Amino acid sequence: MMTHRRILVTAALPYANGHIHIGHLTEYVQTDVWVRFQKLRGNQCIFICADDTHGTPIMMRARQEGRSEEALIAEMSEHHRRDFAEFHIDFDNYGSTNSEENRHLCGEIWKSLREADLVVEREIEQLFDPEAGVFLADRFVMGTCPNESCQAPDQYGDNCDVCGSTYQPMDLKDPVSTLSGAKPEVRPTKQLFVRIEQFHEFLEEWISTDNHVQPEIANYLKGQFLKDPLRDWDISRPTPYFGFEIPDSPGNYWYVWFDAPIGYIASTKQWCDGNDQQLDDWWKSESTEIHHFIGKDITYFHTLFWPAMLKSAGFQLPTAVHIHGFLTVNNRKMAKRDGTFVLARTYLNHLDPSALRYYLVSKLGSRLDNIDLNLEELVNKINADLIGKVVNLASRTAKFVQSVGLSAEYPEDGGLFHRAAALGDEIAEAYENLEYNKAMRLILSIADQANPYVEDAQPWVLRKDESKAQQLQDVCTVALNLFRQLVIYLSPVLPELREKTERLLNVTLDSWEASKTPQVGTPVAKFQHLMKRIEEKDVQAMIEESREANAAPKSQDSDEPLKAEPLAEQCTIDDFIKVDLRVARVVAAELIPEARKLLRLTLSLGGDETRTVFAGIKAAYQPESLVGRLVVCVANLAPRKMKFGVSEGMVVASGTGGEEVFLLSPDDGAKPGERVH
């Protein structure tokens, strides 16, 4: 018998700025399955989550919608809760970072940081948007890359997409606020920093021991952050900011990444208050395990800052931070354009949540690989595995024993039940270690033995001979007991199947141990469908709706590009004329193997006039597809020395970069060398 464990589990807090989509669901399903598994094993386990509600994006959106932040986050919370509930994601408490409990705990932890003398005040300069009246985070500023050899326009405030260099938003040339289009001013602000370097040795030790993080993550952190002194962590934001004002620093607010993880504790506190529990038993007790499930994008907050904060405030550190990869659909990044950016709600409009749960779980392992949702495979897998093999077992036998129930004693079955029970240990180990794909393989192997058993025993023949009634009952008793084992093993993934099976077999399947003892002598209810097949057309309809819901209305294009990059200030015709745009023909296009983004183009402006241009379009265009086509180039741009040679101009394109690059082409009839007026 295993020891009774007390386990606290969290999933990342979804941001209150958007709806839940199937990418999010990978994490919540992974976590929910683990929690349900622990509960089934008899451990005391609670699943804690909350909405992450603070920060500039929430503030700006509320303003835009003309309502309070509180109204916005309250509505979002409703949506999130409903989506999760319908995907059978069952939190013990779902809170909000904008709660009194959280404010209080932030204060407590803050006090510990102060007392340990870990907080320093420093004056820094930040960009301020005079029109919107807010300080601008890096991503709210765009301008020209300050790198002399790059000068790419329209880059964010922290780094350049084109040359990859990093810099401060102050360094950008011609910066523009993406909120208002105004030119930001540089203003000094006093901000608070946490001297996290104090924890350097401790963190190095912590990430290297006891599987606190996956080995590849430990490796990454050591190589990426811990090899140098850790930089002070900028933990405050000046007013206006939607969040908690720092008690001993009026006008300053805690940065959202300070109060968000504390939200885990605050949400636990709410649960404790409602369940007669002591918070300290969960967050300050060595006998409690704490497991965080997060995506790889937020690794650094959870493996460096968070342990440091907990450590200094005397809280228990996580037992493990489990990090997973991202979800792709049909092997591509989810994209609105492809209809693969599917909201949880849109999925629910067309398909059974159990299907996605099973599919994701059958793909998930313990590593942080990305996982792919192949829609064709989804249909196939659900129908073949769950309907054809698992549910079919009950479907083909239950009605034969509807009137008599299960046999009074468990019949001879050639060791089938015993073997499946023994396999339970291995399945449990796979669940425990987050090797869900392995667990599903093992479980399905039971169904693969059960169906031939039924085939061989031929209950449909037995029932025609009244003298074989006992034999018939026995065969169905075996099949339904194997089915019952399957359902227990699958119940962390498919809670709905469990409930329906409980009704069919008149039992409660709330313990893993139950899989070891056969069920006998109980009545069997009238068989009803336990799960529906998936139809290809429903998947198609879901994709269509995702496309429509996200695409702009037909007569009107989306305002997103303009919002992302507001109009520049007015210029005169003289300004415009300075830029000599010419039609050019691509006469050669070469891959530069060492370059990540660049292609080397040779452009002809007619006659002998040519230009060599390095263009950041490698991800978007095949070189051979470019040769011969017409493009528009900036012909009088000052040459720039680049890593692979001198670039003598630019080709004109729109798009956000990467694969999203669209070259301009003149209509038919244009000739190389013609000026664009």
Added chain:
RNA sequence: GGGCCUGUAGCUCAGUUGGUUAGAGCAGGGGACUCAUAAUCCCUUUGUCCGGGGUUCAAGUCCCUGCAGGCCUACCA
């Protein structure tokens, strides 16, 4: 440029501390059955285990190297 990961049948993947003829599911082909949500069962085809070296009695499995793909991160390692 650096770091990490991956590369096994058409597809998705298993292959335990190196040990006999390399496996499963799906797909494909053939057959059986009719209880079941056109479900199920049986039989069946396919592999330069990415390439090249090396260690070993023995390598998909260990070492080196090359190639390809993915992710992360940078003229700092």
